[in-house]
Amino acid sequence: MKLRSDHWYAGRDRNAYIHRAWMRRGVPGDAFDGRAQIAIANTASDLSPCNRHLSEVASSVRDGVYEAGGVPLELPVMSLGETQVRPTAMLWRNLAAMEAEEMFRANPVDGVVLLGGCDKTIPALLMAAASVDLPAVVVPGGPMLNGTFRGEPLGCGTGVWRLSEEMRAGTLTPEQFARSESAMIRSRGHCNTMGTASTMALVAEALGMVTPGLAGTPAPDSRLLEAAHGTGRLAVDMVGADRRPSTFLTESSFRNAIVALAAIGGSTNAVVHLLAIAGRLGVELTLDDFDRIGSRVPALVDLQPAGRFLMEDLHRAGGFHAVLREVRDLLDPEALTVTGRPLADHLDDARIWDREVIRGRDEPLVAEGGIAVLRGNLAPDGAVIKPAAASEHLLRHRGRAVVFDSIEDFRDRIDDPDLEVDADSVLVLRGCGPKGYPGMPEVSNMPLPKKLLAEGVRDMVRICDGRMSGTAYGTVVLHVAPEAAAGGPLALVRTGDTVALDVPARRIELEVPEEELARRTPDEATVAGFAAPARGWERLYVDRVRQADTGADLDFLTGSSGSEVHRESH
Numbered sequence: 001m002k003l004r005s006d007h008w009y010a011g012r013d014r015n016a017y018i019h020r021a022w023m024r025r026g027v028p029g030d031a032f033d034g035r036a037q038i039a040i041a042n043t044a045s046d047l048s049p050c051n052r053h054l055s056e057v058a059s060s061v062r063d064g065v066y067e068a069g070g071v072p073l074e075l076p077v078m079s080l081g082e083t084q085v086r087p088t089a090m091l092w093r094n095l096a097a098m099e100a101e102e103m104f105r106a107n108p109v110d111g112v113v114l115l116g117g118c119d120k121t122i123p124a125l126l127m128a129a130a131s132v133d134l135p136a137v138v139v140p141g142g143p144m145l146n147g148t149f150r151g152e153p154l155g156c157g158t159g160v161w162r163l164s165e166e167m168r169a170g171t172l173t174p175e176q177f178a179r180s181e182s183a184m185i186r187s188r189g190h191c192n193t194m195g196t197a198s199t200m201a202l203v204a205e206a207l208g209m210v211t212p213g214l215a216g217t218p219a220p221d222s223r224l225l226e227a228a229h230g231t232g233r234l235a236v237d238m239v240g241a242d243r244r245p246s247t248f249l250t251e252s253s254f255r256n257a258i259v260a261l262a263a264i265g266g267s268t269n270a271v272v273h274l275l276a277i278a279g280r281l282g283v284e285l286t287l288d289d290f291d292r293i294g295s296r297v298p299a300l301v302d303l304q305p306a307g308r309f310l311m312e313d314l315h316r317a318g319g320f321h322a323v324l325r326e327v328r329d330l331l332d333p334e335a336l337t338v339t340g341r342p343l344a345d346h347l348d349d350a351r352i353w354d355r356e357v358i359r360g361r362d363e364p365l366v367a368e369g370g371i372a373v374l375r376g377n378l379a380p381d382g383a384v385i386k387p388a389a390a391s392e393h394l395l396r397h398r399g400r401a402v403v404f405d406s407i408e409d410f411r412d413r414i415d416d417p418d419l420e421v422d423a424d425s426v427l428v429l430r431g432c433g434p435k436g437y438p439g440m441p442e443v444s445n446m447p448l449p450k451k452l453l454a455e456g457v458r459d460m461v462r463i464c465d466g467r468m469s470g471t472a473y474g475t476v477v478l479h480v481a482p483e484a485a486a487g488g489p490l491a492l493v494r495t496g497d498t499v500a501l502d503v504p505a506r507r508i509e510l511e512v513p514e515e516e517l518a519r520r521t522p523d524e525a526t527v528a529g530f531a532a533p534a535r536g537w538e539r540l541y542v543d544r545v546r547q548a549d550t551g552a553d554l555d556f557l558t559g560s561s562g563s564e565v566h567r568e569s570h
Contacts, residue, residue, distance in 0.1 A: 410475045
């Protein structure tokens with residue numbers, strides 16, 4: 001079998017000599033003699049806390065590659081620490097995807113193993129792999145172990161939102177709040193709630209891109225390293241079989257991913273990421289598919305933020321496959337995986353061992369747990385809400401808008417005792433979309449006004465063109481498209497307008513006459529927040545990013561370019 005890497009290493013000319021000689025540094029003499037060259041794309045970084053352990057995972061992958069007769073080559077790629085990177089990690093997802101794609105294409109590799117954990121790393125790596133279309137398989141880094149504080153489970157992310165609101169309400173002291181930090185983050189791994197990191201690991205397996213049964217394995221669990229070793233072997237097999245993403249990532253794969261997203265009560269961020277990945281493959285996936293396929297799928301996993309438990313509990317209760325087996329009739333039985341076999345074929349032995357954590361179809365956590373897609377004159381191109389994380393009494397609601405032009409404006413005024421706001425008000429935050437921020441930050445789950453917290457209010461309707469952390473909860477309408485900065489109607493909302501939300505009817509309306517809206521223009525404060533950056537990646541991003549309803553990818557990155565490089569380097 002002729003390998004892609006042979007274009008670098010085969011032959012006796014000067015260029016082949018250069019490629020081989022500079023790579024010889026201790027590798028076996030037959031390293032370039034028909035052996036698959038497997039890149040281990042490693043997003044480990046001390047500045048990405050959730051990914052710090054991935055170099056150990058890479059060592060196990062390396063052993064598996066060698067065992068299968070391949071040559072492992074660790075390739076550091078751009079790492080995005082969700083909690084560290086400013087102004088938002090989402091600003092850099094497309095850059096990370098572009099950098100990884102170009103490195104996969106530019107180097108003499110035949111296949112890639114993708115090591116990701118923190119929120120944007122798995123989506124970026126999948127986007128890259130889809131575009132370059134080399135045999136590729138994901139090893140998710142896994143969630144951290146459960147934390148406890150004051151005798152109760154403490155989910156990272158979700159606990160931050162809850163405890164910070166308690167402190168603002170005066171029911172938790174600053175000293176107690178500080179002590180909860182080390183209790184929350186007690187091991188290696190990404191967030192242990194059903195946040196974006198956990199969601200994307202599981203969704204990647206539902207797509208078929210992860211060794212079946214691996215996703216959701218806790219980061220400190222030795223079985224993660226065992227599976228990483230096996231994945232290294234699998235990567236070599238995939239090269240031999242020419243099993244590339246385009247050969248098994250189909251519309252059926254994405255339908256399965258949407259069903260899985262609903263069944264696990266997953267993060268709304270998965271909507272943006274799946275749309276972007278599909279765009280790289282040329283798969284026809286739309287925002288409405290999430291509602292059509294997944295909105296009425298029952299949520300079966302009782303995990304924070306929608307429920308009580310954490311990812312370690314899901315793993316011991318039967319894991320992801322036990323969830324999928326409950327909705328097996330909703331899955332496409334023909335959708336393939338990295339193994340070459342259908343996803344559904346891997347579910348026969350799955351069992352639920354704790355029905356408190358994983359519910360059966362006859363007793364779901366939420367009867368309709370998927371993402372709901374809303375439309376109306378406030379979101380002509382769509383917006384999303386996660387009903388499982390919302391308050392049931394607010395799913396149908398009318399209220400007076402209280403408008404903020406930026407997250408800074410919000411922070412300056414939300415706790416002003418003179419702010420005209422009550423429990424029925426609708427908080428509207430704009431300037432947080434892909435262009436407007438830029439980067440579409442996780443600020444949509446706005447903290448509630450301090451004076452309302454003191455009155456016992458714990459949820460309000462909130463509307464934003466940004467995103468919400470997958471670890472967060474509340475009645476939040478997000479991903480409003482078009483965003484305000486792109487000329488969307490959100491830019492025209494004024495404090496005092498009436499907003500009507502009707503999730504069962506899938507509507508979000510600004511109750512202002514059409515002729516009045518036609519006369520309005522964004523005010524100066526709104527326009528001032530939309531100034532384009534002067535240079536660099538931010539300028540390129542703002543000029544070329546698409547809207548949330550298509551995945552917020554750059555317009556020139558949709559589609560794929562394959563793996564061929566037609567020119568030699570010397």
